[in-house]
Amino acid sequence: MINANKKLKVSYFSIKREAINLQKQGSTALESVEQQADEKKLMWILMVGILAPLFDTTITNVAIDTLVRDFNTSVSTIQWVMTAYLLALAMVIPFSGWAVERFGGKPMWLFSLGMFLLGSVLCSLAWNVDSLIFFRTIQGIGGGLLMPIMQTLAVRASGGRNMGKKMATVALPALLGPILGPVVGGLIINHLSWRWIFFVNIPLCIVAIIMAWKGLPNEQRRTRTLRLDLLGLMLLSPAIVLIIYGLGEVSLSHGFGHAAVLVPVIAGLTLLAGFVVYAVRKGNEALLDVRLFRVRSFTVSAALLFLSGLTSYGAMLLLPLYFQQVRGESVLLSGLLLVPQGVGMLLTRSLAGKLTDQIGSRPVVLAGTLLTMLGTWPLTQLSGDTSYYYLSAALIVRGAGLGAVFLPVMASAYIGLSSKQIPHASSTTRIMQQIGGAFGVSVIAIILQNELNSVMSHDPAIVAVAFDHTFIWSIAFSTLALIPAALLPRIKR
Template identity: 85%
Template sequence: MQKQSTETLEPAEQQAAAKKMMLILMIGMLAPLFDTTITNVAIDTLVREFSTSVSTIQWVMTSYLLALGMVIPITGWAVERFGGKPMWLFSLGMFLFGSVLCSLAWNVESLIFFRTIQGIGGGLLMPIMQTLGVRAFRGQNMGKMMATVGLPALLGPILGPVLGGLIINHLNWKWIFLVNIPICIVAIIMAWKGLPNEKRGTRTLRLDLLGLMLLSPAIVLIIYGLGEVSSTRGFGHAAVLVPVLAGLALLAVFVVYAIRKENEALLDVRLFRVRSLAVSSILLFLSGLTTYGAMLLLPLYFQQVRGESVLISGLLLVPQGIGMLLTRSLAGKLTDRIGSRPVVLAGTMLTLLGTWPFTQLGADTSYYFLSAALIVRGAGLGAVFLPVMASAYIGLSSQQIPHASSTTRIMQQIGGAFGAAVIAIILQNEYNSVMSHDPASVAVAFDHAFIWSIAFSALALITAAALPRIKR
């Protein structure tokens, strides 16, 4: 029996159907989120298994991100052209196929290629999930909906490093990718049976090929260039400047082209005239400076200064994820009740408060103290992401939602790449400036890097004041 579209249900039934849909989509998102964190902690293991260098293995992560950047711009068109359910099943299938191929890789070159197939599936999943969720809830209870959407993103950082540590310590490297298979299979079965079939209408929308040839390479070049920062140790190196500037140039050409193309453009850049989406996009970019930057700093501190293993480092990061879970539901409810601005401002202040102790790090700082700080920091991050995402869709029509989902995802990815690149350079410069490389001196380098992270959070605090005052 075909599932009835949520558009034809009564309000109470529609809310129940929307919640069921979000649960199904949430299961599907677990695989790519776990995969990202597990692969990140497995770099040293892959270096040994393939007898290669860290710079080469880094392409296992970079190829995934580049493929992801390539497909995000077509998400809005694909959902409108083929429908949300078919595209969700296709994306899960591609991610499953890529995972199987990765586990069968016979050398590092084949692994890098197979990761691009994974990236195609992974890049489509999050914006499709956001599009289907916003449509299912019909713009109501956006805070609660985003709390559901954001749950997999919270579980990934909590369970991913721990699961990755267990796999690395006790199983073959192939299980880094094989662990995705059962999750994907369950998610595909649930989606096939449980997701509603949308009204097909007349999906004759043509793909904007010229826009695709401008926007996708622009995103890829920017992400690639920023990814080269850590290996070249500076933004002024040609390996960084050439791709980033080329990407920015293509992006500028696309913006001019899209404005003239209007409704037929791959991405509707006119949406940035909507204040809520424009401010939310800036905040999502800035969140990359704080969230992804800290994701780089925290495990490095535990491993380089405190000498902890990958597994222990992952366990020490769990308090931040717990803090995010603690505020997830409350942030969603408050966003629906009082609007996003006060929730984001309070969450940013909590993030600043929880990050400050890490500017005072030493070689023997109490783990109890750091765990308490991570809980506070996580609580702040959990209270920021959800209302910002909810604000992005205020005042948008059903046809504009896929474009908004792609836009927010692009801003997150570029912001994350930029944040990791900036923090990597800051840490490297601070590390080079210390007189000796004993744990106490290295800890000072981390202190200074976290001060920069606080400065970026302060920028987000200023921007958050521009969010809409009233609730949806």
């Protein structure tokens, strides 16, 4: 009887312990489901918020000729409508990391959207080219803050888990921009006033602000007294602006040796070197933590983001020029002909994110780079009457490769970083992309100009050869990217 009671008691406690364990597991599973739901909600809010600035750049680019005619001015003057936006965007990127830490992600996201909305409204009401250039600066301040803040909020929400999948989600607008932007811009320019290229931003921004106001979590700011590193800001922001401005003058000055290029670039590099020396001494109180470059995965990712300017941005300059200069197509049709590359990027987006989480970024980026080179090779065989079906197939392959490169690289940049380092990483990676893009466009533009000068002909078949040779250089730059790609991290089994 005693033994039976003992057995019953043991059985009772075993069942109770099991019930408690099951309750804990159920509670953990419920928390996990709720956390995943909150992360998805956050990603959608961020995606909607970033749509307007990503579409704005590509839409505005196709309106240059229309703005020249309507304002009765020169192309070089109208170019400042784009340049002012890019310089303002670059200027505020270093400020974004400190701002998120000091004021919190949600307030800064709302502030950035508000600035972009204000700039869009003012641009749509511009009465002359000077006012439009000034209002584009206001718009650029908002646009420059949005991207690094979005990356910081997305990475912090994920807690470093499934980074490939998270980057695949938040990067969707970045892939849609190049696809739909030129098409939307062409439709607006053909059928509506130029003011509508800014009007379209207004409803997007309003919806994004409402969603963020209601849906973004209120953070507890842990660094209310964090001081802005003014000296670091005075060194770094002008450095980035001068470098990007100088590189933007390359195509206008027909080379890197012109004073209009050398003076700002050298001045910018000098300020940048001064900031690095200063930041090393300042430590974690510096505007940007340069000690991030001690982390191999971050350094390699930053190098690849810079090189993407040569492999991606440069080629994006070549394709519309080929369609318009060699084939004589309109701006709208040129935009439509670029859609297959965007479709290719969409095709590999989810797979690249999933594989990055499963096998690491190294094999995915290496495969993506080789696929990009494969898709670019047909572009080195262009003629004056190359089949558009053939070009579309090549662009789908090229886009698939680009989609498999960008997402894993961005995910790798955050591996091994603390929560406090994430805003610094977001700002730094964005800076590398901006400078790399400006450098890539400048290099490709000069190579193309030299090739065009060498053929000295207006025959489309001969001019196409200049584009062929320039695309060969693009493949060579992709080959260069294989070196840092081989140094990316892989999943340890």
